[in-house]
Amino acid sequence: MSELVDVTLNVNGQPYALRVEPRRTLLDTIRDECGLTGTHMGCEHGVCGACTVLVDGDPIRACLMFAVQAQGSAIRTVEGLARGGDLHLLQRALITHHGVQCGFCTPGFLMLVTGVLEREPDIGDEALLDVLASNLCRCTGYQGIVAAMRAAVAELRGLRE
Amino acid sequence: MGTKRSATRILGRSVARLEDPPLLTGRGVFVGDIRFPRQLHMRVVRSPYANAALHSVDIAPALAAPGIVAVWTAADIADLPPIDFRDPAAEALRPYRQPLLARERLRYVGEPVAVVFATDPYLAEDAAELVSVEADELTPILDASASPRSFAPGLSNEAMVLRAGYGDVETAFASAHVVVALDLTIGRHSGVPLETRGALARFDAARDVLELYGAAKVPHRNRDALARMFGRSTTAVVLKEGNTGGGFGVRGELYPEDFLVCVAAMRLGRPVKWIEDRREHLMAANHSREQRHHARAAVDADGHILALEDEFNLDQGAYVRTHGARVAEMTIAMVPGPYRIPAYRSVCHFRLTNKTPAATYRAPGRFEGTFVRERLLDAVADRLGLDRVTVRRRNLITASEMPFFRPLNALGTEVVYDSGDYPLLLDKALARIGWVSLQADLRRRRAAGELVGSGIAIFVEKGGLGPLDGTRITVDTTGAVELVTGGSAVGQGFATAMAQICADTLGVDYRRVRVVSGQTDRIQYGIGAHASRASVMTGSATHAAALKVRAKALDMAASLLQASPNELDIVEGVVAHRDQPGGASISLADVARHLAPDSPTLGDRDPGLTDEGWFRSDHMTYPYGVQIGVVRVDAETGQATVERFLLAYDIGRSINPMLVEGQLVGGFVQGLGGALYEEFRYDERGEPLSVTLADYLLPTVRETPAVEVLVTEDAPSPLNPLGIKSVGEGGITGVGAVIAAAIDEAIGMPGGVTRLPATPQRIKALLRAAAQRGRPAAAEG
Numbered sequence: 001m002s003e004l005v006d007v008t009l010n011v012n013g014q015p016y017a018l019r020v021e022p023r024r025t026l027l028d029t030i031r032d033e034c035g036l037t038g039t040h041m042g043c044e045h046g047v048c049g050a051c052t053v054l055v056d057g058d059p060i061r062a063c064l065m066f067a068v069q070a071q072g073s074a075i076r077t078v079e080g081l082a083r084g085g086d087l088h089l090l091q092r093a094l095i096t097h098h099g100v101q102c103g104f105c106t107p108g109f110l111m112l113v114t115g116v117l118e119r120e121p122d123i124g125d126e127a128l129l130d131v132l133a134s135n136l137c138r139c140t141g142y143q144g145i146v147a148a149m150r151a152a153v154a155e156l157r158g159l160r161e
Numbered sequence: 162m163g164t165k166r167s168a169t170r171i172l173g174r175s176v177a178r179l180e181d182p183p184l185l186t187g188r189g190v191f192v193g194d195i196r197f198p199r200q201l202h203m204r205v206v207r208s209p210y211a212n213a214a215l216h217s218v219d220i221a222p223a224l225a226a227p228g229i230v231a232v233w234t235a236a237d238i239a240d241l242p243p244i245d246f247r248d249p250a251a252e253a254l255r256p257y258r259q260p261l262l263a264r265e266r267l268r269y270v271g272e273p274v275a276v277v278f279a280t281d282p283y284l285a286e287d288a289a290e291l292v293s294v295e296a297d298e299l300t301p302i303l304d305a306s307a308s309p310r311s312f313a314p315g316l317s318n319e320a321m322v323l324r325a326g327y328g329d330v331e332t333a334f335a336s337a338h339v340v341v342a343l344d345l346t347i348g349r350h351s352g353v354p355l356e357t358r359g360a361l362a363r364f365d366a367a368r369d370v371l372e373l374y375g376a377a378k379v380p381h382r383n384r385d386a387l388a389r390m391f392g393r394s395t396t397a398v399v400l401k402e403g404n405t406g407g408g409f410g411v412r413g414e415l416y417p418e419d420f421l422v423c424v425a426a427m428r429l430g431r432p433v434k435w436i437e438d439r440r441e442h443l444m445a446a447n448h449s450r451e452q453r454h455h456a457r458a459a460v461d462a463d464g465h466i467l468a469l470e471d472e473f474n475l476d477q478g479a480y481v482r483t484h485g486a487r488v489a490e491m492t493i494a495m496v497p498g499p500y501r502i503p504a505y506r507s508v509c510h511f512r513l514t515n516k517t518p519a520a521t522y523r524a525p526g527r528f529e530g531t532f533v534r535e536r537l538l539d540a541v542a543d544r545l546g547l548d549r550v551t552v553r554r555r556n557l558i559t560a561s562e563m564p565f566f567r568p569l570n571a572l573g574t575e576v577v578y579d580s581g582d583y584p585l586l587l588d589k590a591l592a593r594i595g596w597v598s599l600q601a602d603l604r605r606r607r608a609a610g611e612l613v614g615s616g617i618a619i620f621v622e623k624g625g626l627g628p629l630d631g632t633r634i635t636v637d638t639t640g641a642v643e644l645v646t647g648g649s650a651v652g653q654g655f656a657t658a659m660a661q662i663c664a665d666t667l668g669v670d671y672r673r674v675r676v677v678s679g680q681t682d683r684i685q686y687g688i689g690a691h692a693s694r695a696s697v698m699t700g701s702a703t704h705a706a707a708l709k710v711r712a713k714a715l716d717m718a719a720s721l722l723q724a725s726p727n728e729l730d731i732v733e734g735v736v737a738h739r740d741q742p743g744g745a746s747i748s749l750a751d752v753a754r755h756l757a758p759d760s761p762t763l764g765d766r767d768p769g770l771t772d773e774g775w776f777r778s779d780h781m782t783y784p785y786g787v788q789i790g791v792v793r794v795d796a797e798t799g800q801a802t803v804e805r806f807l808l809a810y811d812i813g814r815s816i817n818p819m820l821v822e823g824q825l826v827g828g829f830v831q832g833l834g835g836a837l838y839e840e841f842r843y844d845e846r847g848e849p850l851s852v853t854l855a856d857y858l859l860p861t862v863r864e865t866p867a868v869e870v871l872v873t874e875d876a877p878s879p880l881n882p883l884g885i886k887s888v889g890e891g892g893i894t895g896v897g898a899v900i901a902a903a904i905d906e907a908i909g910m911p912g913g914v915t916r917l918p919a920t921p922q923r924i925k926a927l928l929r930a931a932a933q934r935g936r937p938a939a940a941e942g
Contacts, residue, residue: 021283028282037194038187040406042355043439047854050355078187091185095177098819101827102652103184104191104356104406133863136854138355138407139652141826141892142862 007071011036012080020067026060027051029067030077038078038107042136049135052108053077059115078107081114089155090114093148101139108135113149121156128153172665172883175819178657179672180650189404192359192375197432200361201230203422204285205441206275206292208267211303211515211847213296215267218275222291228284231429232292234275235262238424241390244415247382248573250485253321256313257513259480261417261424266313267296268479269515270849271444273417278425278433301515301847305476306453309512318513320477323486325493327568328504333468337459341540346916347529347897349451349476350839352522352831353859356406357437358446360419362426369397371423376400376679378413378649379689384681386415386483387423395681402679408651409831410521410691411447415483418445440852448841449522451476452492452529458537464545464552468504471496471533475511478518486511487572488519491526494571498534499583499621499785500556505569515847521691523831524890527622528897532917535618535898543911549902550591553619557583564879571781572626572692578783579886580876581811587619590787590809593871603791603906612794613804614906618895621785624887625697625880627778631686632699634663634706635771636714638757640734640750642667642674644706647687648699649679653889654820655695661816662700662883666707667714668731669749693889696816697782701881706774714752714770721747721755721762782878784886786810788895792903799925801837801904802864806896809871813878813886821888822870828892829868834860835893836900837918 004019011034018033027044030053031037042050044063051062054076081088090110093099100106109132116123116131123131128149137145183189206218220232243258263274275292279285302310302318312318334340361374371393376383380400388398405412418435425433437445454473460466475489486509493507522528538556542549558565560582567576591597599615606613632646644663650656656676664671677683678690688694715726718736722729722745730739737746753770755762791805808825815821838858842850851857877884901914904924913927 023283031194032196036187037191038189040191040356041193041436042357043854045439045853045855048355048439078185082186087182087185094185095181098178098823100178100181100184101654101823102354102356102405102407103180103189104354104404104652106184107187110185129862133861136355136859136861138353138409138831138859139827140823141828141830141868142865143826143868144823146862 005068007068009034009067009070009075010073011075012077022066022068024067025063026065026067026070027062030062036077036079040104040107042105047136049112050105050108052111052135054111054115057115057118059112076111078110081110090152093152097144097148097151099140099144099148105135105137109137109145117153117156123153125150170665171661171671173815175817176657176661176671178654179660180654180656184404191356191404191406192361193436195361195374195403197363200432200434201278201280201425201429202282202285203425203433203435204277204279204289205273205418206277206289207441207445208263208270208272208274209294210267210296210298211270211301212299213267214299215263215265216295216297219293220275223277223288226284226288226291228280229277229288230280231278232275233262235260235264238262241424244417244420244483245386245389246485247386247483248485251321254481254485256316257320257481259417259482259518261420269517270847271441271517272479276421278429303514303516303843303847305451305474305512305514312513319510320481320513321486321511323489323493323509323511324507325569326506328468330468330470330504330506333504334459337467338462339544340457340459341537341544342457343536343540343912344455344915345533345536346453347450347532348917349448349841350835351447351449352407352409352411353857354407354409354412357439357442358412358416358418359436360422361432361434362422363432364426364430370399371397371427372399372401373419373423374401374403376402376413377405377651378408378691380649380679381647381681381687382689383415387420390420391423399682402649405651409523410449410525412651413649414447414520439854443852443857444517444849447482447520448478448517449488449519449525450529450835451519454533456533456537458541460541464541464547464555466500466502466556469497469502470506472508473510475509476514476516476519477511478514478516480518482518482520484520488521488525491571492530494569494576495527495621495623496530496534497567498531499558499619501558516843517841523828524622524894527620527890527894528832528835531618531620531895532897532901535895536901539902540912549617554584554587557587557619559584571623574780577780578621579780579878579880581783581785582875583619583785585875586785586787586809586811586873589873590789590807590871593809593869594789594807612796612907613791614903615789615791616899616902616906617787617789618898619787620894621783622891622894623781623783624693624889625778625782626692626694627698629775629777630688630698630702631684631773631775632702632706633684633771633773634710635769636710636749636753638750638753640673640748642669643677644674644703645677645683646699646703647684647689648695649690651690653824654817655690658696658816658820659699659703662703663707666704667711669734673734693887697881697885697887698776698778700816700885701776701883702774704774704882705776706772709772709774710770713772714749717752717755717766718747776881778880780880782813782880782886784810784812784888784891786891786895788899790899790903792900792907794904794907794924796928799921799928801900801919801924803833803866803900806866807869807871808892810888810891811873811876812888813876814874814884815872816885818872821872824888825870825892826868828890829896830860830865832893832896833864835918836897837920838864840918
């Protein structure tokens with residue numbers, strides 16, 4: 001066991017003053033120390049994307065980052081997406097288009113696409129599919145996820161026009 | 162039922178899922194999300210050898226490591242027997258059961274050898290690395306098609322030979338116009354849910370109750386098995402299901418780890434949690450599918466099948482787990498599929514090897530059997546120069562032959578196809594895909610040099626495995642409905658489907674129905690969610706219970722409204738006169754209040770707006786499907802890409818079409834994985850090579866075509882009141898067969914694909930072979 005170090009994580013706008021081992025991943029820290037268990041562990045080697053969170057706006061595999069590396073960054077997780085009782089438009093789209101079955105991969109897809117759309121709201125369809133191909137789902141066959149995300153992109157476009 | 166109600170019927174509508182909001186907001190509770198005060202974390206030390214004589218396990222350095230509370234080897238749990246079968250299984254299989262921790266022999270890489278318990282999962286993992294295993298490595302058995310060998314003293318690795326069949330196979334083959342014979346292999350792959358396995362046990366000494374969180378699939382049956390193992394009463398073992406990150410046959414089986422956390426919780430007096438990592442999952446959770454078939458068909462000159470003969474080797478891996486030989490039995494029973502097949506003989510060599518133990522994965526035996534049967538049909542068509550659709554049509558069982566009795570058994574039931582019009586679904590599928598113009602288009606593209614082709618498969622699925630399911634429905638004094646089932650939710654939308662059946666029957670908003678599943682302390686019996694049984698069995702029990710609660714509500718309301726019950730209807734939770742809109746009415750909440758134990762209006766009725774419903778079934782339902790796909794092959798890389806895929810499926814009766822489509826498409830993509838990408842490979846020492854998701858390739862969005870779905874309700878099941886047949890497995894069943902046929906046509910090699918997955922390397926080898934055959938002069942020169 002190595003020395004514990006002080007780290008303050010800013011998650012969904014809230015500061016968490018923690019003492020963690022330097023080797024503790026951001027994923028485990030968010031889940032176990034901050035108690036935000038919506039971010040999921042699917043593979044711990046950066047392939048499946050179930051642990052995707054936003055770090056300073058970028059979608060990041062939380063299993064491949066140490067908590068101490070996130071000091072000073074703004075972290076966003078699935079728990080921060082809805083505003084009060086109002087679901088984020090991606091969340092609503094996933095309901096409408098049946099993009100959720102077991103729901104285990106869902107937070108990762110939500111944070112992935114949230115991060116990408118905030119930077120590139122007018123993303124083209126091919127680029128959107130490339131983005132979605134970075135995460136894995138084992139239940140839905142992707143059809144509902146793709147339909148939901150396309151609808152969300154269209155809705156965003158409509159909002160801007 | 163009145164017309165007013167039918168206008169608002171919710172059964173059969175694509176309503177939004179009740180499950181979604183918590184899952185979308187990070188508020189779902191999967192087993193990894195649960196933590197109890199003072200909980201310990203278990204880490205499993207696994208065998209590094211595929212086959213070895215185990216001499217000693219040195220745990221001393223691990224015991225001295227920080228945060229370690231205990232380290233156990235087999236010696237510490239010598240009083241516990243191997244893991245038993247859940248269903249009755251052949252006596253011959255008993256010696257092949259898996260111990261909780263390896264004893265004298267290590268039989269696969271990944272087998273649990275020791276367990277470490279620590280205050281923190283990182284510390285548990287650190288200490289587990291300090292455990293050393295001393296063993297003499299032996300030559301592993303890695304090929305179930307090789308001659309049987311010794312597995313243990315006095316035991317062959319061929320644990321049993323299963324035989325079944327009917328009709329005069331010999332005469333049929335002797336009189337056949339043509340016999341086609343194929344050697345076909347299905348690769349080792351499995352469900353691989355996104356959530357790995359997990360278990361959290363807690364012993365409540367005050368109540369003398371052992372609790373296990375992380376249950377799935379068959380919580381009640383697993384409760385019974387755990388209670389048997391520990392010599393406890395079944396009410397002193399409680400299994401609790403939470404959110405579940407995909408089941409697919411794999412999750413919810415009883416594995417060594419499930420028992421180990423329970424024993425540890427009882428003996429160490431602290432909650433014990435185990436969360437599997439992905440590497441462990443790929444070498445320790447059940448594998449599936451690996452079979453090699455030698456199949457022969459005897460046909461007449463018109464392509465009528467006279468007999469089928471199939472002899473296959475099933476690679477069971479290192480132990481026989483809870484299922485016994487179920488996959489073998491299902492394969493045997495379902496190979497004949499939708500065709501008449503007057504005579505049939507099947508022999509399965511059920512063999513152990515030094516790989517991860519195998520069991521069921523979505524459509525067990527049917528994915529494999531459909532690959533074999535449909536490859537044979539393609540070969541028959543090719544051999545006789547007939548169109549492949551024509552050959553299939555000539556052999557299909559027709560609607561007039563229903564119910565169709567097949568003298569075979571599946572899951573302990575007689576195989577009787579309950580209803581179906583297979584030729585009708587074939588016609589509809591061909592029309593939907595535009596088969597004739599598709600073929601013309603593919604011919605044009607091939608003439609232009611593209612490697613592109615189509616495939617078709619027809620199959621029979623099964624669902625609704627009995628024998629009995631019950632549910633209890635209670636309407637409380639707020640009008641909320643609680644539906645307690647012995648079913649299980651594994652991510653399929655179980656709660657929504659059950660709420661719809663309950664709401665539709667009872668006359669309430671489905672969003673007011675809270676569905677309880679997988680809680681063994683809430684209902685005494687349950688058979689869970691497997692074998693595509695939930696919608697049929699739990700659904701029919703829900704229907705029965707809702708009818709009783711409805712009758713009770715109408716009876717009470719009738720006396721309050723001074724009407725006769727048959728004049729009343731229940732709409733959106735309000736009882737009112739059927740024909741008097743705006744007349745006297747009473748809410749179900751008020752009816753429940755009148756039925757309270759201290760209510761003066763209760764009369765001699767039993768208290769509570771509540772009742773139980775039961776549904777029994779001796780036979781399974783048999784939905785059926787037609788799948789058609791188009792595949793393009795890249796001549797340079799050998800990569801096959803699916804361009805189009807149609808899933809046509811008759812499900813009898815649809816509860817929620819959106820969920821039905823989701824099940825079918827999800828199944829298809831898993832089938833796509835098994836057909837092209839997913840394979841557990843081993844090196845010559847039995848070392849698993851597919852232990853990360855970078856080596857075991859799950860399809861992503863990019864590998865997945867837009868899927869067309871055609872759901873029909875032409876053949877409701879006569880076996881249950883709603884006509885439901887189930888949908889859980891029908892998306893995956895024909896995918897391997899279709900893709901193989903399409904690749905054959907794309908590369909111009911009928912019968913070319915004999916092995917799944919059809920990886921780029923294997924397709925390249927076929928292309929090279931075709932090229933060599935294509936230029937005999939050059940080859941000979």
